[in-house]
Amino acid sequence: MNAKQSVRLLNGLTYAALTGVALIFLLPILWIVRTSFTTKAVAYQIPPKWFVEPTLDNYRAIFSDNPFGRYFMNSMVVSLVSTFIAVILGAMAAYWIARRVKGGNFLRIAILGTQMLPPIVMVIPIFMMIKKLDLLDSWVALIVTYLSFSLPYMIWLLIGFFEGIPKDLDEACEIDGCTKMQAFTRVVLPLAAPGIMAAGILSFLMAWNEFLFALVLTGTGARTLPVAIANMETQQGVMIAQLCAATVIIILPVVFLSLFIQKYLVNGMTMGSVK
């Protein structure tokens, strides 16, 4: 076998292996999507029916039988509002740190450190706090709680983005007579907009996927989707088809949003620690 043939063989094997890996990741998801469109009877069938006539009944059912619409709304409101606050406060704080605080400083390390905190450490005291304030099972409770991870996360990511913008630009603006705030809103923010957008999406996804705090802090009123689907199963036995529909609904926004931020994923998910 000559060199050219061996390279071709190696390429063939590479593609075969990658296809295998892709299928392992994709097929389970496709199976859930398929089951979400089957009737109740078909969903339980083993051996499975491979070709099914799709029905939207399960989607209709979860929104009418369950207060699923409300849970969806809860998730949306809590994730959006906490992200919105985190973006605004985080951008200002990050800008101040990027321009005024040196690298390796305690403040920076502390902000990174909050990302390492195990949620289980935070959830007990936060539960006691929220209970004392009589705010259990409310949007406010979740929004404030989610700031405990999304705000430092946002600050940390945005420090990196702001440091990528040359100081000279906002300093030039200040020499021309604008205040620090004007330099920030007119010069730095527009330049950092794509990065802020990506950081916002990442923080939204974090809140959207959050489970432990929502489990402990909510009852039926402010319950979010992850808690709702985890409970759906225990409450109603295994309603396979409906559960699949609910699962599809919870992962759809995530997959859709992530398509926009692919190039930011690595930095976003590792706190910028991998170049």
Place this chain on the structure above:
Amino acid sequence: MFSVKRKQFLIFFVPSLIVLAVTVIYPLVYSLIMSFTNASLKKQGFGEFIGLDNYIKAFKDTYFIDSGWNTIVFTVIVVTLEFLFGLAVALLLNRIKRGKKIFFTIIIVPMLITPVAVGLIWRLLLHPDLGIVNYLLGLIGVEGQAWLGDAKLAMMTVVLVDIWHQLPFMILLLLAGLVSLPGEPYEAATIDGAGRFQTFLHVTLPLMKETIVVAVLFRVITAIKTYDLIYVLTKGGPGTTTEVISYHIYKQAYTFLNTGYSSAMSYLLLIVIMLISTLFVRVSRGKPQPR
């Protein structure tokens, strides 16, 4: 009154500082104080101060130690396997040009899925009677298993599900490292007549050292914190075979209502994580990289 610098500090940083003081610092202090008391959800307030009793109790508590052991086993196995498979897939992806983007897009999907949903997906697929996995195994003559219900299999099953969920993360990190490697050392290796495996061993691995350490440490930290997946897949069962530390602490707090004791245990977990994080910060130099 205020200097310009002081004013900037007030406007830009103080709002965040207040939010962090309320949502992070206050709970941490509250929890630390609670860990020295016999606080319980059954009674009002802090309870009585009992010194280090909760911490001493934790070290004698076989359930706590078992859950710590389960966490170590889980973490070591998932991180090792995810690293090995992750490196393999990243190397494969790095070899190809055509179709790279499609493969990449498909491969990263699982890591984006809500952990609770990942648990539910696999509960359904692995259901002993109604799941597709046992059916497919039956077709090739392998007997179906009670994947999550069998004490001997449950931990392995949880590990496999976690790998499905988190492997993409490892691939993503390692691929990012591979892509940014400089070209010259490879040219030199080719001129020296090094084979593929030698090049990998003596060029790629040393150059990737920092990325690998960061990726592994990062995953160790997140694996130790695993909670959602266990909640949905096994609730720590059967028995306590898959009860990891976060789940154990949760149970102590919300089933047995021992908030003082569970705060002490959570602080022990915090200390371990902070030690690993310090290592992580050292390696990644605690400095964000502008992208």
